[in-house]
Amino acid sequence: MTVCEAPGKVYLFGEHAVVYGEPAVPAAIERRATVTAEPRSDDHVRVEAEDLSLNGFTVEYAGGTGDRPDVDVPAPLVEAAMGYVDAAVRQARDAADAPDAGFDITVESDIPLGAGLGSSAAVVVAGIDAATRALGEPLDRRELADRAYHAEYEVQDGQASRADTFCSTMGGAVRIEGDDCEPIEAPNLPFVVGFDGGAGDTGELVAGVGELREEYGFAADTVESIGDVVRTGEKLLADAVSEADPSPELLAELGELMDFNHGLLSALGVSARSLDAMVWAARDAGAHGAKLTGAGGGGCIVALDASDASETALSFTHGCEEAFRAELATEGVRVVEP
Numbered sequence: 001m002t003v004c005e006a007p008g009k010v011y012l013f014g015e016h017a018v019v020y021g022e023p024a025v026p027a028a029i030e031r032r033a034t035v036t037a038e039p040r041s042d043d044h045v046r047v048e049a050e051d052l053s054l055n056g057f058t059v060e061y062a063g064g065t066g067d068r069p070d071v072d073v074p075a076p077l078v079e080a081a082m083g084y085v086d087a088a089v090r091q092a093r094d095a096a097d098a099p100d101a102g103f104d105i106t107v108e109s110d111i112p113l114g115a116g117l118g119s120s121a122a123v124v125v126a127g128i129d130a131a132t133r134a135l136g137e138p139l140d141r142r143e144l145a146d147r148a149y150h151a152e153y154e155v156q157d158g159q160a161s162r163a164d165t166f167c168s169t170m171g172g173a174v175r176i177e178g179d180d181c182e183p184i185e186a187p188n189l190p191f192v193v194g195f196d197g198g199a200g201d202t203g204e205l206v207a208g209v210g211e212l213r214e215e216y217g218f219a220a221d222t223v224e225s226i227g228d229v230v231r232t233g234e235k236l237l238a239d240a241v242s243e244a245d246p247s248p249e250l251l252a253e254l255g256e257l258m259d260f261n262h263g264l265l266s267a268l269g270v271s272a273r274s275l276d277a278m279v280w281a282a283r284d285a286g287a288h289g290a291k292l293t294g295a296g297g298g299g300c301i302v303a304l305d306a307s308d309a310s311e312t313a314l315s316f317t318h319g320c321e322e323a324f325r326a327e328l329a330t331e332g333v334r335v336v337e338p
Protein backbone atom coordinates (compact mmCIF):
# COMPACT_ATOMS: atom_id res chain seq x y z
CA MET A 1 0.00 0.00 0.00
CA THR A 2 1.49 3.32 -1.07
CA VAL A 3 0.20 6.64 0.24
CA CYS A 4 1.04 10.09 -1.18
CA GLU A 5 -0.38 13.52 -0.39
CA ALA A 6 -0.29 16.70 -2.46
CA PRO A 7 -1.30 20.28 -1.61
CA GLY A 8 -3.91 22.59 -3.05
CA LYS A 9 -3.09 26.18 -4.01
CA VAL A 10 -4.26 29.74 -4.24
CA TYR A 11 -3.52 32.04 -7.15
CA LEU A 12 -1.70 35.15 -6.04
CA PHE A 13 -2.13 36.31 -9.64
CA GLY A 14 -2.89 35.17 -13.15
CA GLU A 15 -5.57 32.43 -13.37
CA HIS A 16 -7.44 32.19 -16.69
CA ALA A 17 -4.90 34.43 -18.48
CA VAL A 18 -2.34 31.64 -17.92
CA VAL A 19 -4.38 29.43 -20.27
CA TYR A 20 -3.49 31.91 -23.08
CA GLY A 21 0.23 32.04 -22.41
CA GLU A 22 0.34 34.91 -19.90
CA PRO A 23 2.37 34.25 -16.72
CA ALA A 24 0.74 33.25 -13.42
CA VAL A 25 1.94 32.89 -9.83
CA PRO A 26 0.12 30.29 -7.73
CA ALA A 27 1.25 29.30 -4.22
CA ALA A 28 0.71 25.89 -2.60
CA ILE A 29 -1.23 25.84 0.67
CA GLU A 30 -1.39 23.39 3.58
CA ARG A 31 -4.60 21.65 2.56
CA ARG A 32 -3.92 18.27 1.01
CA ALA A 33 -5.42 15.41 -0.97
CA THR A 34 -4.22 11.98 0.13
CA VAL A 35 -4.28 9.06 -2.29
CA THR A 36 -3.67 5.42 -1.37
CA ALA A 37 -2.83 2.96 -4.16
CA GLU A 38 -2.72 -0.80 -3.69
CA PRO A 39 -1.93 -2.93 -6.76
CA ARG A 40 -4.48 -5.67 -7.50
CA SER A 41 -3.98 -9.10 -8.98
CA ASP A 42 -6.40 -8.30 -11.83
CA ASP A 43 -6.67 -5.28 -14.17
CA HIS A 44 -9.62 -3.65 -12.38
CA VAL A 45 -9.61 -0.26 -10.70
CA ARG A 46 -11.69 0.23 -7.58
CA VAL A 47 -12.00 3.79 -6.29
CA GLU A 48 -13.19 4.85 -2.87
CA ALA A 49 -13.70 8.62 -2.72
CA GLU A 50 -15.80 9.53 0.29
CA ASP A 51 -15.69 13.28 -0.32
CA LEU A 52 -17.54 12.87 -3.60
CA SER A 53 -21.27 12.72 -3.09
CA LEU A 54 -24.33 12.62 -5.30
CA ASN A 55 -27.48 14.55 -4.49
CA GLY A 56 -29.75 11.56 -5.03
CA PHE A 57 -30.47 8.99 -7.70
CA THR A 58 -33.07 6.45 -8.78
CA VAL A 59 -32.46 2.72 -8.91
CA GLU A 60 -34.49 0.23 -10.90
CA TYR A 61 -34.11 -3.52 -10.35
CA ALA A 62 -36.08 -6.71 -10.57
CA GLY A 63 -35.57 -7.55 -6.92
CA GLY A 64 -34.43 -10.93 -5.71
CA THR A 65 -33.41 -12.21 -9.15
CA GLY A 66 -29.77 -11.31 -8.69
CA ASP A 67 -30.02 -8.63 -11.40
CA ARG A 68 -27.59 -5.76 -11.21
CA PRO A 69 -29.55 -2.62 -10.26
CA ASP A 70 -29.87 -0.10 -13.07
CA VAL A 71 -28.69 3.08 -11.36
CA ASP A 72 -30.06 6.30 -12.80
CA VAL A 73 -26.99 8.49 -12.54
CA PRO A 74 -26.28 10.37 -15.77
CA ALA A 75 -23.02 9.12 -17.31
CA PRO A 76 -21.55 12.66 -17.63
CA LEU A 77 -21.96 13.15 -13.86
CA VAL A 78 -20.08 9.96 -13.10
CA GLU A 79 -17.43 10.86 -15.67
CA ALA A 80 -17.06 14.35 -14.20
CA ALA A 81 -16.61 12.85 -10.75
CA MET A 82 -14.25 10.07 -11.81
CA GLY A 83 -12.45 11.74 -14.71
CA TYR A 84 -9.39 12.95 -12.82
CA VAL A 85 -8.75 9.71 -10.90
CA ASP A 86 -9.23 7.75 -14.11
CA ALA A 87 -6.79 9.97 -16.01
CA ALA A 88 -4.24 9.61 -13.18
CA VAL A 89 -4.46 5.81 -13.37
CA ARG A 90 -3.96 5.93 -17.17
CA GLN A 91 -0.87 8.13 -16.74
CA ALA A 92 0.56 5.80 -14.07
CA ARG A 93 0.01 2.71 -16.23
CA ASP A 94 1.68 4.43 -19.17
CA ALA A 95 4.64 5.70 -17.11
CA ALA A 96 5.28 2.27 -15.59
CA ASP A 97 4.67 0.52 -18.92
CA ALA A 98 2.03 -1.60 -17.18
CA PRO A 99 -1.15 -1.18 -19.27
CA ASP A 100 -2.98 -3.93 -17.36
CA ALA A 101 -2.11 -2.81 -13.82
CA GLY A 102 -5.13 -2.81 -11.49
CA PHE A 103 -5.45 -0.78 -8.29
CA ASP A 104 -7.53 -0.26 -5.22
CA ILE A 105 -7.48 3.54 -4.85
CA THR A 106 -8.66 5.57 -1.90
CA VAL A 107 -8.94 9.37 -2.10
CA GLU A 108 -9.32 11.59 0.95
CA SER A 109 -9.01 15.33 0.81
CA ASP A 110 -9.43 18.43 2.92
CA ILE A 111 -9.45 20.67 -0.17
CA PRO A 112 -12.97 21.81 -1.07
CA LEU A 113 -13.99 20.43 -4.48
CA GLY A 114 -14.29 22.65 -7.51
CA ALA A 115 -13.73 25.76 -5.41
CA GLY A 116 -10.57 27.17 -6.95
CA LEU A 117 -8.09 25.61 -4.55
CA GLY A 118 -6.87 23.03 -7.06
CA SER A 119 -8.41 19.87 -5.61
CA SER A 120 -8.30 18.22 -9.04
CA ALA A 121 -4.57 18.85 -9.46
CA ALA A 122 -3.82 17.61 -5.93
CA VAL A 123 -5.77 14.38 -6.55
CA VAL A 124 -4.06 13.81 -9.89
CA VAL A 125 -0.54 14.55 -8.59
CA ALA A 126 -0.91 12.40 -5.45
CA GLY A 127 -2.68 9.71 -7.52
CA ILE A 128 0.02 9.37 -10.18
CA ASP A 129 2.76 9.49 -7.54
CA ALA A 130 1.12 6.80 -5.37
CA ALA A 131 0.23 4.52 -8.31
CA THR A 132 3.66 4.67 -9.98
CA ARG A 133 5.42 4.10 -6.65
CA ALA A 134 3.11 1.16 -5.94
CA LEU A 135 4.29 -0.34 -9.25
CA GLY A 136 7.92 0.23 -8.25
CA GLU A 137 8.41 2.97 -10.88
CA PRO A 138 8.65 6.29 -9.02
CA LEU A 139 8.83 9.38 -11.23
CA ASP A 140 11.03 12.42 -10.78
CA ARG A 141 9.11 15.60 -9.95
CA ARG A 142 9.33 17.18 -13.40
CA GLU A 143 7.90 14.07 -15.07
CA LEU A 144 5.24 13.73 -12.39
CA ALA A 145 4.17 17.36 -12.92
CA ASP A 146 4.18 16.87 -16.68
CA ARG A 147 2.04 13.73 -16.53
CA ALA A 148 -0.36 15.37 -14.07
CA TYR A 149 -0.74 18.31 -16.47
CA HIS A 150 -1.58 15.92 -19.32
CA ALA A 151 -4.19 14.24 -17.13
CA GLU A 152 -5.87 17.61 -16.37
CA TYR A 153 -5.55 18.67 -20.01
CA GLU A 154 -7.36 15.53 -21.12
CA VAL A 155 -10.21 15.86 -18.59
CA GLN A 156 -10.63 19.60 -19.25
CA ASP A 157 -10.83 19.05 -23.03
CA GLY A 158 -7.55 20.71 -23.82
CA GLN A 159 -8.23 23.79 -21.70
CA ALA A 160 -5.74 23.61 -18.87
CA SER A 161 -2.50 25.26 -17.92
CA ARG A 162 0.44 23.66 -16.14
CA ALA A 163 -0.03 25.99 -13.16
CA ASP A 164 -2.10 23.89 -10.72
CA THR A 165 -0.32 20.59 -11.28
CA PHE A 166 3.21 22.08 -11.21
CA CYS A 167 2.43 24.03 -8.03
CA SER A 168 0.93 20.99 -6.30
CA THR A 169 3.94 18.86 -7.27
CA MET A 170 6.66 21.32 -6.26
CA GLY A 171 5.04 23.21 -3.38
CA GLY A 172 5.89 26.82 -2.49
CA ALA A 173 5.24 29.61 -4.96
CA VAL A 174 5.81 28.95 -8.66
CA ARG A 175 5.79 30.88 -11.91
CA ILE A 176 4.15 29.45 -15.01
CA GLU A 177 4.29 30.86 -18.52
CA GLY A 178 3.22 28.42 -21.22
CA ASP A 179 5.42 25.32 -20.88
CA ASP A 180 7.92 27.21 -18.78
CA CYS A 181 7.50 26.31 -15.08
CA GLU A 182 9.83 27.38 -12.26
CA PRO A 183 9.68 27.49 -8.47
CA ILE A 184 10.22 31.07 -7.23
CA GLU A 185 11.32 32.52 -3.92
CA ALA A 186 8.46 34.19 -2.09
CA PRO A 187 8.08 35.46 1.45
CA ASN A 188 5.56 33.73 3.69
CA LEU A 189 2.42 35.68 2.77
CA PRO A 190 -0.54 35.93 5.18
CA PHE A 191 -3.24 34.27 3.05
CA VAL A 192 -6.82 34.16 4.29
CA VAL A 193 -9.34 32.09 2.35
CA GLY A 194 -13.11 32.59 2.24
CA PHE A 195 -15.22 29.74 0.86
CA ASP A 196 -18.87 30.20 -0.19
CA GLY A 197 -19.61 26.46 0.05
CA GLY A 198 -20.18 26.26 -3.69
CA ALA A 199 -18.24 25.36 -6.78
CA GLY A 200 -17.66 26.53 -10.33
CA ASP A 201 -17.29 24.41 -13.44
CA THR A 202 -13.66 24.96 -14.47
CA GLY A 203 -14.15 23.77 -18.08
CA GLU A 204 -17.22 25.95 -18.64
CA LEU A 205 -15.65 29.06 -17.10
CA VAL A 206 -12.45 28.66 -19.10
CA ALA A 207 -14.52 28.21 -22.27
CA GLY A 208 -16.53 31.37 -21.44
CA VAL A 209 -13.39 33.48 -21.20
CA GLY A 210 -12.19 31.94 -24.48
CA GLU A 211 -15.40 32.99 -26.24
CA LEU A 212 -15.25 36.56 -24.90
CA ARG A 213 -11.64 36.77 -25.99
CA GLU A 214 -12.59 35.69 -29.54
CA GLU A 215 -15.54 38.06 -29.70
CA TYR A 216 -14.08 41.28 -28.32
CA GLY A 217 -10.67 42.82 -28.75
CA PHE A 218 -11.04 44.47 -25.35
CA ALA A 219 -11.57 41.06 -23.72
CA ALA A 220 -8.31 39.89 -25.31
CA ASP A 221 -6.71 43.10 -23.98
CA THR A 222 -8.11 42.32 -20.52
CA VAL A 223 -6.39 38.93 -20.61
CA GLU A 224 -3.12 40.68 -21.56
CA SER A 225 -3.65 43.22 -18.78
CA ILE A 226 -3.83 40.35 -16.29
CA GLY A 227 -0.42 39.32 -17.66
CA ASP A 228 0.84 42.88 -16.95
CA VAL A 229 -0.44 42.67 -13.36
CA VAL A 230 1.45 39.38 -12.93
CA ARG A 231 4.67 40.82 -14.40
CA THR A 232 4.43 43.76 -12.00
CA GLY A 233 3.72 41.47 -9.06
CA GLU A 234 6.55 39.07 -9.75
CA LYS A 235 9.03 41.98 -9.84
CA LEU A 236 7.83 43.01 -6.37
CA LEU A 237 8.34 39.45 -5.13
CA ALA A 238 11.79 39.20 -6.71
CA ASP A 239 12.85 42.49 -5.08
CA ALA A 240 11.68 41.18 -1.71
CA VAL A 241 13.50 37.80 -1.70
CA SER A 242 15.81 38.89 1.08
CA GLU A 243 12.88 39.79 3.36
CA ALA A 244 12.21 37.02 5.89
CA ASP A 245 8.82 38.52 6.65
CA PRO A 246 7.03 40.60 4.04
CA SER A 247 7.24 44.34 4.74
CA PRO A 248 4.04 46.41 5.11
CA GLU A 249 4.96 48.18 1.84
CA LEU A 250 5.25 44.89 -0.03
CA LEU A 251 1.91 43.65 1.36
CA ALA A 252 0.21 46.93 0.40
CA GLU A 253 1.57 46.77 -3.16
CA LEU A 254 0.76 43.08 -3.64
CA GLY A 255 -2.72 43.71 -2.24
CA GLU A 256 -3.35 46.54 -4.68
CA LEU A 257 -2.38 44.26 -7.56
CA MET A 258 -4.66 41.50 -6.23
CA ASP A 259 -7.56 43.97 -6.17
CA PHE A 260 -6.78 44.95 -9.75
CA ASN A 261 -6.53 41.31 -10.80
CA HIS A 262 -9.97 40.62 -9.28
CA GLY A 263 -11.47 43.54 -11.21
CA LEU A 264 -10.11 42.19 -14.49
CA LEU A 265 -11.40 38.66 -13.72
CA SER A 266 -14.78 40.21 -12.92
CA ALA A 267 -14.77 41.95 -16.29
CA LEU A 268 -14.20 38.57 -17.90
CA GLY A 269 -17.36 37.30 -16.20
CA VAL A 270 -15.87 34.71 -13.85
CA SER A 271 -16.72 36.31 -10.51
CA ALA A 272 -19.99 35.78 -8.65
CA ARG A 273 -22.09 37.73 -6.16
CA SER A 274 -20.84 35.53 -3.29
CA LEU A 275 -17.21 35.98 -4.35
CA ASP A 276 -17.60 39.76 -4.66
CA ALA A 277 -19.28 39.88 -1.23
CA MET A 278 -16.36 38.02 0.35
CA VAL A 279 -13.79 40.15 -1.49
CA TRP A 280 -15.45 43.33 -0.17
CA ALA A 281 -15.84 41.94 3.36
CA ALA A 282 -12.09 41.28 3.49
CA ARG A 283 -11.22 44.70 2.04
CA ASP A 284 -13.59 46.47 4.44
CA ALA A 285 -11.97 44.61 7.33
CA GLY A 286 -8.60 46.04 6.33
CA ALA A 287 -7.09 43.31 4.13
CA HIS A 288 -4.26 44.57 1.89
CA GLY A 289 -6.16 43.14 -1.07
CA ALA A 290 -8.51 40.34 -2.07
CA LYS A 291 -9.43 38.42 -5.20
CA LEU A 292 -11.17 35.28 -6.33
CA THR A 293 -8.86 32.30 -6.78
CA GLY A 294 -8.96 29.66 -9.49
CA ALA A 295 -11.67 29.30 -12.08
CA GLY A 296 -14.29 31.35 -10.17
CA GLY A 297 -18.07 31.18 -10.66
CA GLY A 298 -18.31 30.27 -6.95
CA GLY A 299 -15.89 28.77 -4.47
CA CYS A 300 -13.04 30.68 -2.83
CA ILE A 301 -11.45 34.07 -2.52
CA VAL A 302 -7.99 34.79 -1.16
CA ALA A 303 -7.12 37.89 0.85
CA LEU A 304 -3.83 39.17 2.29
CA ASP A 305 -4.11 40.00 5.98
CA ALA A 306 -1.70 39.22 8.81
CA SER A 307 -4.29 40.23 11.42
CA ASP A 308 -7.41 38.23 12.35
CA ALA A 309 -9.72 40.95 11.02
CA SER A 310 -10.44 39.51 7.55
CA GLU A 311 -10.97 35.98 8.83
CA THR A 312 -13.39 37.25 11.47
CA ALA A 313 -15.24 39.52 9.03
CA LEU A 314 -15.53 36.69 6.50
CA SER A 315 -16.92 34.30 9.10
CA PHE A 316 -19.78 36.81 9.65
CA THR A 317 -20.33 37.47 5.94
CA HIS A 318 -23.58 36.24 4.45
CA GLY A 319 -22.69 33.63 1.85
CA CYS A 320 -19.33 32.73 3.37
CA GLU A 321 -19.49 29.17 4.68
CA GLU A 322 -15.93 28.84 5.92
CA ALA A 323 -13.00 31.19 6.48
CA PHE A 324 -9.50 30.00 7.29
CA ARG A 325 -5.88 31.03 7.25
CA ALA A 326 -3.92 29.20 4.56
CA GLU A 327 -0.26 28.53 5.32
CA LEU A 328 2.17 28.27 2.44
CA ALA A 329 2.96 24.59 1.79
CA THR A 330 6.70 24.71 1.21
CA GLU A 331 6.78 21.00 0.44
CA GLY A 332 4.85 19.76 -2.60
CA VAL A 333 3.73 16.17 -3.07
CA ARG A 334 5.19 13.83 -0.46
CA VAL A 335 5.20 10.17 0.42
CA VAL A 336 3.30 9.28 3.59
CA GLU A 337 3.81 5.51 3.24
CA PRO A 338 6.25 4.17 0.64
Ligand SMILES: Nc1ncnc2c1ncn2[C@@H]1O[C@H](COP(=O)(O)OP(=O)(O)O)[C@@H](O)[C@H]1O
Binding pocket: 033, 049, 050, 051, 052, 080, 081, 082, 083, 084, 085, 107, 108, 109, 112, 113, 114, 115, 116, 117, 118, 119, 120, 121, 123, 200, 201, 202, 294, 295
Ligand atom coordinates in the same frame (compact mmCIF):
# COMPACT_ATOMS: atom_id res chain seq x y z
N1 LIG B 1 -11.59 14.23 -2.74
C1 LIG B 1 -11.77 13.94 -4.03
N2 LIG B 1 -12.05 12.67 -4.42
C2 LIG B 1 -12.20 12.39 -5.73
N3 LIG B 1 -12.15 13.30 -6.73
C3 LIG B 1 -11.87 14.56 -6.40
C4 LIG B 1 -11.67 14.95 -5.04
N4 LIG B 1 -11.42 16.28 -5.01
C5 LIG B 1 -11.49 16.70 -6.30
N5 LIG B 1 -11.74 15.68 -7.14
C6 LIG B 1 -11.95 15.78 -8.59
O1 LIG B 1 -11.69 17.11 -8.98
C7 LIG B 1 -12.89 17.74 -9.50
C8 LIG B 1 -12.90 19.22 -9.14
O2 LIG B 1 -11.89 19.87 -9.88
P1 LIG B 1 -12.02 21.33 -10.50
O3 LIG B 1 -13.39 21.50 -11.07
O4 LIG B 1 -10.85 21.57 -11.37
O5 LIG B 1 -11.94 22.27 -9.23
P2 LIG B 1 -10.72 22.62 -8.28
O6 LIG B 1 -9.50 22.02 -8.90
O7 LIG B 1 -10.69 24.10 -8.25
O8 LIG B 1 -11.03 22.06 -6.94
C9 LIG B 1 -14.01 16.93 -8.89
O9 LIG B 1 -15.18 16.99 -9.69
C10 LIG B 1 -13.42 15.52 -8.89
O10 LIG B 1 -13.49 14.93 -10.16
Ligand SMILES: C[C@@](O)(CCOP(=O)(O)O)CC(=O)O
Binding pocket: 014, 015, 016, 017, 018, 019, 114, 115, 116, 117, 118, 119, 120, 159, 160, 161, 162, 163, 164, 202, 206, 293, 294, 295, 296
Ligand atom coordinates in the same frame (compact mmCIF):
# COMPACT_ATOMS: atom_id res chain seq x y z
C1 LIG C 1 -8.83 28.90 -14.68
C2 LIG C 1 -7.49 28.18 -14.51
O1 LIG C 1 -6.45 29.11 -14.84
C3 LIG C 1 -7.28 27.74 -13.08
C4 LIG C 1 -8.28 26.77 -12.54
O2 LIG C 1 -8.04 26.48 -11.18
P1 LIG C 1 -9.04 25.58 -10.32
O3 LIG C 1 -9.16 24.26 -11.04
O4 LIG C 1 -10.33 26.30 -10.27
O5 LIG C 1 -8.39 25.43 -9.00
C5 LIG C 1 -7.43 27.02 -15.49
C6 LIG C 1 -6.05 26.42 -15.65
O6 LIG C 1 -5.04 27.12 -15.48
O7 LIG C 1 -5.98 25.24 -16.01
Ligand SMILES: [Mg+2]
Binding pocket: 118, 119, 120, 121, 164, 202
Ligand atom coordinates in the same frame (compact mmCIF):
# COMPACT_ATOMS: atom_id res chain seq x y z
MG1 LIG D 1 -8.90 22.09 -10.95
